[in-house]
Amino acid sequence: xxxxxxxxxxxxxxxxxxxxxxxxxxxxxxxxxxxxxxxxxxxxxxxxxxxxxxxxxxxxxxxxxxxxxxxxxxxxxxxxxxxxxxxxxxxxxxxxxxxxxxxxxxxxxxxxxxxxxxxxxxxxxxxxxxxxxxxxxxxxxxxxxxxxxxxxxxxxxxxxxxxxxxxxxxxxxxxxxxxxxxxxxxxxxxxxxxxxxxxxxxxxxxxxxxxxxxxxxxxxxxxxxxxxxxxxxxxxxxxxxxxxxxxxxxxxxxxxxxxxxxxxxxxxxxxxxxxxxxxxxx
DNA sequence: TGCCAGGCGACGC
DNA sequence: GCGTCGCATGGC
Numbered sequence: 001x002x003x004x005x006x007x008x009x010x011x012x013x014x015x016x017x018x019x020x021x022x023x024x025x026x027x028x029x030x031x032x033x034x035x036x037x038x039x040x041x042x043x044x045x046x047x048x049x050x051x052x053x054x055x056x057x058x059x060x061x062x063x064x065x066x067x068x069x070x071x072x073x074x075x076x077x078x079x080x081x082x083x084x085x086x087x088x089x090x091x092x093x094x095x096x097x098x099x100x101x102x103x104x105x106x107x108x109x110x111x112x113x114x115x116x117x118x119x120x121x122x123x124x125x126x127x128x129x130x131x132x133x134x135x136x137x138x139x140x141x142x143x144x145x146x147x148x149x150x151x152x153x154x155x156x157x158x159x160x161x162x163x164x165x166x167x168x169x170x171x172x173x174x175x176x177x178x179x180x181x182x183x184x185x186x187x188x189x190x191x192x193x194x195x196x197x198x199x200x201x202x203x204x205x206x207x208x209x210x211x212x213x214x215x216x217x218x219x220x221x222x223x224x225x226x227x228x229x230x231x232x233x234x235x236x237x238x239x240x241x242x243x244x245x246x247x248x249x250x251x252x253x254x255x256x257x258x259x260x261x262x263x264x265x266x267x268x269x270x271x272x273x274x275x276x277x278x279x280x281x282x
Numbered sequence: 283t284g285c286c287a288g289g290c291g292a293c294g295c
Numbered sequence: 296g297c298g299t300c301g302c303a304t305g306g307c
Contacts, residue, residue, distance in 0.1 A: 115288075118288050119287090120288090120290075121287055121288080121289090121303095121304080122288090122305080122306060122307090123287080124305085124306060124307095125287080125305055126288080128305090129304095171303080174303085174304060175303080176302075176304050176305095177301090177302045177303050177304090178289095178290090178302095178303080179303090181290080215291080216290070216291085218290050218291080219289085219290095220289055221289075224288070237288065239287090240288075240289090241287095241288070274288095
């Protein structure tokens, strides 16, 4: 079958694979170098080689309006990496290893909901739960016919769709005790109680407080939602991996927490430490 | 098989 | 305000 594709150039430091497979999001798969996934209700496949990014199933308009902002390709991450390293030179190994990672600009609801599911959970299982939710409650995605996994042919379910799901069903999907949180969060968001547009631009502590008013959203989940779903790059999620790094490599504290690009630095550390668990995360 | 996971809310102090 | 505990489930 004939397929639309778009080829664009991207800066040499960017890694689509490291970005999409980095634990910021849970809906991408790497099929032998071909990155396949769904965001904003659209299924796409990507290949990166020789400084170029090839998007299969997307035209140039899709690229400009969806994928370029999603991958945050207009931001100068080389400059950010330099700034981060000046603030915290002990990050040099992490930055050398994971410096190709961008912070994705995900849909706020998907980021919030995904990280509610993520708590005290492991990544393979988080992915499984989310794919079941998408398969059962998501709208059919654009370009779904090309999807390699059935669930990838569906958008992330809306808050309204999930608000109508019985809590018991979330349990059957493997959510465990998070089922009650999911019910509560979906209903309150669907009811319009959480102003996403305001959270994007609110003073950061106010944004944190608004998200944490949701039952099931604590410091870590709020921080992840703000970083990955609301473009707040100053946020610094601390999970068990990062906590260990802060107790070893960065013992005594680090000036990067609270700096404007703390979230980017956190992503460098997270990527590095997950692949070098013995290191402590430098 | 146990231990652990991109934590949280409830509770006691 | 801070430390502790129970929580559902399955990946490893």
